[in-house]
Amino acid sequence: MGDTPGSTGIGSEPSLEEQIAAYQREFRDLDPQVEKIVSALSRLNRRMNVAYGRQTSALGISNAEWEVLKALVLSGAPYRMGPSELAKRLGLTPAAMTHRIDRMVAEGLVTRERDESNRVRVIVELTTEGREKWLEAMRLASVFEEDLLQDLSAEERTVLGEALTRLLRRVEHAQPDAGGRLTDLD
Amino acid sequence: MGDTPGSTGIGSEPSLEEQIAAYQREFRDLDPQVEKIVSALSRLNRRMNVAYGRQTSALGISNAEWEVLKALVLSGAPYRMGPSELAKRLGLTPAAMTHRIDRMVAEGLVTRERDESNRVRVIVELTTEGREKWLEAMRLASVFEEDLLQDLSAEERTVLGEALTRLLRRVEHAQPDAGGRLTDLD
DNA sequence: AAGATAAATTTCGAAGCTAAACAGTACACA
DNA sequence: TGTGTACTGTTTAGCTTCGAAATTTATCTT
Numbered sequence: 001m002g003d004t005p006g007s008t009g010i011g012s013e014p015s016l017e018e019q020i021a022a023y024q025r026e027f028r029d030l031d032p033q034v035e036k037i038v039s040a041l042s043r044l045n046r047r048m049n050v051a052y053g054r055q056t057s058a059l060g061i062s063n064a065e066w067e068v069l070k071a072l073v074l075s076g077a078p079y080r081m082g083p084s085e086l087a088k089r090l091g092l093t094p095a096a097m098t099h100r101i102d103r104m105v106a107e108g109l110v111t112r113e114r115d116e117s118n119r120v121r122v123i124v125e126l127t128t129e130g131r132e133k134w135l136e137a138m139r140l141a142s143v144f145e146e147d148l149l150q151d152l153s154a155e156e157r158t159v160l161g162e163a164l165t166r167l168l169r170r171v172e173h174a175q176p177d178a179g180g181r182l183t184d185l186d
Numbered sequence: 187m188g189d190t191p192g193s194t195g196i197g198s199e200p201s202l203e204e205q206i207a208a209y210q211r212e213f214r215d216l217d218p219q220v221e222k223i224v225s226a227l228s229r230l231n232r233r234m235n236v237a238y239g240r241q242t243s244a245l246g247i248s249n250a251e252w253e254v255l256k257a258l259v260l261s262g263a264p265y266r267m268g269p270s271e272l273a274k275r276l277g278l279t280p281a282a283m284t285h286r287i288d289r290m291v292a293e294g295l296v297t298r299e300r301d302e303s304n305r306v307r308v309i310v311e312l313t314t315e316g317r318e319k320w321l322e323a324m325r326l327a328s329v330f331e332e333d334l335l336q337d338l339s340a341e342e343r344t345v346l347g348e349a350l351t352r353l354l355r356r357v358e359h360a361q362p363d364a365g366g367r368l369t370d371l372d
Numbered sequence: 373a374a375g376a377t378a379a380a381t382t383t384c385g386a387a388g389c390t391a392a393a394c395a396g397t398a399c400a401c402a
Numbered sequence: 403t404g405t406g407t408a409c410t411g412t413t414t415a416g417c418t419t420c421g422a423a424a425t426t427t428a429t430c431t432t
Contacts, residue, residue: 011277014260016354022260027324033343034331038234040350045231047357048224064419074200074208084379091197096420098381120379120428138213145220148356152349157219160349163342164226168202170334171233250388269411282389284412306397306410375431382425387418394413400406 016040048148055140059133064100065109069134072110072126079126082115086124109133202226234334241326245319250286251295255320258296258312265312268301272310295319 014022020035056066071089072079081089087097101124104110109130115121126134149157200208206221242252257275258265267275273283287310290296295316301307312320335343 011273011275013275016351019260022262025262026259027321027328030324030328031332033347034328034335036347037335037343037350038331040347040354041227041231042234044350044354044357045227047354048228051357073212074205076208076211082379083381087197089197089199093421094380095382095422099419102381118379118429122380135213138216142213142216142220145224146217148353149220149223151352151356156345156349157223159342159345161219161222161226163338163346164223164230165202166337167334168226168230168233170337171230171237270409279390280411281391281413285388304398304410308411373432377428377430379428380426383423384421386421389419390415390417392414394411396410396412398407398409400408402403402405 013043016043051144052137052141055144056137059137060107061109061133061137065104065107066137068100068104068124069109069126069130072124073131073134079131080123083122083124104130199229202229234330237330238323238327241330242323245323246293247295247319247323251290251293252323254286254290254310255295255312255316255323258310259317259320265317266309269308269310290316 013019016036016039020032020039023030023035024032053063056063061069067090068086071086072081075081083097083101084094086092086101087094090097092100101110101112105112108127111125111127113123113125115123152160199205202222202225206218206225209216209221210218239249242249247255253276254272257272258267261267269283269287270280272278272287273280276283278286287296287298291298294313297311297313299309299311301309338346
């Protein structure tokens with residue numbers, strides 16, 4: 001196992017090899033190959049997140065804000081969603097969603113207005129500035145990703161994409177999806 | 187790009203395919219294959235973290251606690267570290283480390299005592315209970331992981347492990363590793 | 373028109389972190 | 403032997419973000 005329910009901290013870590021060796025030492029029945037895959041996956045993901053985080057924070061947006069921008073953009077033009085819809089999508093309570101939207105309105109990333117056709121509802125809409133921030137972050141990220149995968153051959157990319165989606169399907173099938181804190185492995 | 191600096195929320199998401207299609211629609215210059223790999227990786231990692239989180243929280247330990255347990259176990263017998271060493275390892279300030287250790291001492295996962303040979307230092311040591319919790323979590327995690335990788339052939343495992351470690355090396359090389367909030371892609 | 377239902381917000385409080393000040397110990401070096 | 407300096411860990415105060423529960427406002431049902 002990677003590291004298991006580890007975390008997201010990035011402090012000074014031992015190398016992947018050292019860590020796997022330590023796992024072998026402390027926990028006998030462990031397949032080194034499985035361990036290698038899971039640990040590498042977890043650690044790779046964490047490093048990528050650090051990179052993304054740097055890029056977005058350079059643009060002045062937090063992760064919480066990024067999530068909202070992403071949800072709105074992916075909903076398609078005209079980039080509108082209700083708070084409760086957003087909350088469900090992001091796994092937050094309505095209260096937390098209200099707070100987030102407050103901040104984002106103050107920063108000009110979204111607007112909030114009542115739906116005139118049903119005045120109980122509220123419409124959160126992406127501003128031009130919000131959309132441009134998202135686009136800029138995507139540009140940075142796509143460059144980073146192309147660069148990251150540079151060394152992989154076309155065939156390797158195919159196998160990798162195929163294997164990962166197969167694993168994903170398996171996890172999504174098996175998961176009843178309940179509570180449980182999140183974190184990063186490794 | 188996966189989703190980019192996304193987050194860790196697990197709300198109700200669109201399927202991977204739908205999401206990739208949305209990315210294509212909203213952001214033109216994007217290699218679908220790269221996108222597929224990065225998104226699957228990110229999403230897979232998140233789902234796995236949910237599974238791990240459920241397992242550890244069933245054992246009554248938080249992610250923060252898990253990190254500390256892991257660092258201590260991997261340091262090897264006699265499972266002792268100083269707070270500042272732990273803080274550096276986990277990427278926390280000393281103050282935050284003090285708080286975490288407070289909680290874990292109260293729960294009997296670790297002990298804290300002064301180093302008699304150098305009374306400025308403090309020694310945090312894993313208790314038997316702490317070690318057993320770690321072992322139990324590892325047992326659960328390793329079962330989960332074996333099950334997850336079940337479908338992959340020996341050859342696929344080799345290719346996957348190799349490709350992931352290569353990507354990891356590339357990221358670790360390129361990363362000056364500065365601030366930047368973390369999160370999960372996708 | 374009177375509930376019943378639903379959406380969003382407000383209020384209050386909890387968790388977890390950081391920065392900065394503080395306290396205690398060890399070591400260098402006159 | 404004393405004194406300054408450096409280092410560890412803790413304390414204090416404050417910030418950010420979230421959640422639970424109560425509250426407000428609007429809609430729907432009958």
